[in-house]
Amino acid sequence: MKSRTHNPKFSLYTFNLRVLSVVVVIASCLVVLLGRMFYLQILQAEYFSERARHQQQSRITLEPRRGTITDRQGRRLAVSVPVQSLYARPQNIESPYTVATRIAPLLDINRDKLLKTLRTKRSFVWLKRQLPPEIAQKIKAMDFKGLDFVEEYRRVYPNGEMAGALLGFTGVDSQGLEGLEYQYQNLMAGEPEEVVVERDGTRRVIPHTLPHDLKAQRHSIQLTLDNTIQHYTEAALKRGVETSRADRGVAIVMHSHTGAVLSMATYPQFDPNRYTDFDRSTFLNRAVTVGYEPGSTFKILTIAAALEEKLITPEQEFFCENGTYRFAGEDFHDTSPHENLNIEQIIQKSSNICAIKIGTLLSPEKFYEYIRRFRFGSRPESGLSGEAIGRVLPLQRWTRVDHASISFGHGILVSPLQLISALNVIAADGKWFHPHIVDHAFSEEGEIILETLDEEGKISQKFGAYDPKQLISAETTQILRKMMISVTQEGGTAVEAAIPGYNVAGKTGTSQVFDEKTGRYSNRKHIAFFNGYVPAEQPLLTVLVVIEHPRSSPYGGKVAGPVFKEIVSRTFLHNDILPELKKEVAEVLDNPEQG
C-alpha cells in the first residue's frame, strides 16, 4: 500500500499549500506595510513633514553691514569690520568657576562678577560684545561648552579724532547716534535678512540650499570733505585755540564755486572710536548747531545790500563821529576813533558807527529782505544733522536800535555754516552756492544716488551741488572784493592773514558775548572771526575761522587770521596752487645782469 505522503497528488497539494502560505504571509506583510505607509504618508503627513522640516531646515539671519563713509577721494572715514561677540548659555556650562577663572582676564571683567553672570538661570547672556579678533580666537581655542560667538559689525574710524563731530558715531548695535551716522541711518544701516537653509545630519548647511543672489540693501556715502585739508584745518585750529588760550574753535573751508565743504573742524575734538571717554559737549558739531553773533563780518553784507540798492557809492565818505555815536538813545563805539572814511576804509578799519549809518540808509523792510535773501533765519539744508536756524528778529519786532545793531553784526544769531555760505556769495560773483557735505550716496553695486524719496514719493534727501542762484550783481561783488583785499594789507585789521604771493580778500569780526546773568554784553568774553577767500582774483577757497573766548587778544585778525593763513597756505601747497612770483623778483630773473 502506497503511503499518503508518497502520493504525488498529495505532494503537489502540500507544495501548493506551502506556496500559498508564503504568499499569504508576504501579502499580509505587504498589507501591513502599505497600511503603515498610508498612515505615515497620508494620515500623518503634515505632522512628519513638519518634523522633517524642523530637523533639516533652519533660519539664518544675515546681520546688515553698515555702509562706509568716504572722503571726496574715496579714502575711508568710517567703516564696519566684522567682530565676534561672546555669549553664554549658563545651563549648558559644566563648570562655571573654571570658565570664569580662565576667561575673565581675557575679557577684562572681574571674575566674581562673571561667575555670577554664568550662574544665572537665564538661558542666554551676553558676556562681551565686539571682542578683538585675537581675544575671540583664544576663547574659541578653549572650547568651553555653553559658550558661543555671534558675528557682529563694529564701526571703526581709522582717522581717530579727525572730523569726529562731523561723522558722529554708532552704538553697540550699529545704530547711528550722532552726526552723519545719525543723519543717514536709514540709508547706511540696511536691514537684516533672514534666509531658510537645509542642514545635514552634522548640522552643516547643505551648500546648494544657501541662496547666492543675496544683495545687501545698504548704501555708502561719499563726502565732499578732503581728508588732507581736514587735517590741515584741524591742526591749524588746534594751534590757534591753544595759542590764544581760547575755549573752543570752529573752522570751515568751502570750495568757492560749488559750495562743497572741503573741511569742517571743531576744537576740542573727540575720538568716535571711544566716544564714552569724552565729554558730551565735544560731540556737538558747533559749525552747524551753534548760533553766534557774527560781529563785523556782517558789515560786508550790510554794505553789499546798500551798494546793490545804489544807496551808496564806493567813493562816498561817511563821518565816523570820532569813535562814539549816539543813535536812538543808545551809545555805539568804534574800537579806535575815526573821522571821515570812504567805503573801502570803513571795511578796512571795521567801523561800527559808519556801518550803522550805511545800514540805516536801508529801510528795515529792505534790510530784512536782504538778510533773508542771504538765507539767515532758515536751515542751510547742507545734509548735516542738528542744523541751527539761528535767530533773526521778526520785522515787526525791530526797533531802531536793533536795526543799528544788526548793521554791524549784533542782535542776530547765525551758525558758522550760514555765515560762510552767505559770505561766499561775494567770492562767487554774487551767486549763492548751496552748502553741501554729501557728494553722493552709492549702492553695493556702484549705483550712484543723488536723491532719496520718502513714502509719498517726495524728495527727502538731495546730495551734491545745486544750481546756483544770483543773489546780488557781480559788479557789487567786484567792488567789495577790492575793499576786502585792503583788510589783509598794511593798515587793515587782518595783516596776519595775508599770504605772500596771493591776494587775500577777507573781513575780521569781533563780537562780545551776551551774558545772560547780567543781561549785558560781557567785556571779557569775545568771539573772534575771520572770513576770507583766496586767490581774490579767482577764488578757490572760502574759509571761516571762529575762535571762542580768546584770552590773548579779542580781535579776529590777531586770533583767527593766523589760523586762516595756515589752512590756506598748506592747502594750496598740497594742491600745487603755487603763489605768483613777485614782480621785482621776476624782473631780476628775467634780466640777471641788471640784478
Added chain:
Amino acid sequence: MKILLRKSQILKTQLLWHDPALMLRSTLCSFRTMVLLAILLTFGCLIYLWQWMNFLQKSYAVQSLEKDHQQMIVRLEMLRVEADYLSRPQRLETVALNQMQMKLPNPAQLYQSEIFFSDEVSHP
C-alpha cells in the same frame, strides 16, 4: 490570436504546476534575469549615489573654500583699515616731524613762474 496566446500561457502554467522540475528550471532561469536586473539596478543606484555624494562633497569643499575666501576678505579689510589708520595724515606728520626731522614747507619757498617751466628747457 490573443486568446490563443493566453491559452498557451495557461497551459504552460498548468504544466509547470504539474512538473516541479520544469517549474524550478523555469524559476531559476527567471531568477537569473531578476538577479541580473537587481544587480543592474543596484549598480545604477550606486552610481547615482556616488555621483550625488561626490557632488555633495565637492559642494562642501566649495563652501569651505568660500568661507576661507570670506575670511581672507575680512582679513584684507582689517589690513586696509590698519593701513588707513597708519597712513592717517596726523600720524604721518608726527612721524615726519619728530622721527625723520623733516620740516613743514614754507609757501614762500615756492613760486610759479614761466621762467622755470618754459618750453625752452631742453631735456637730454
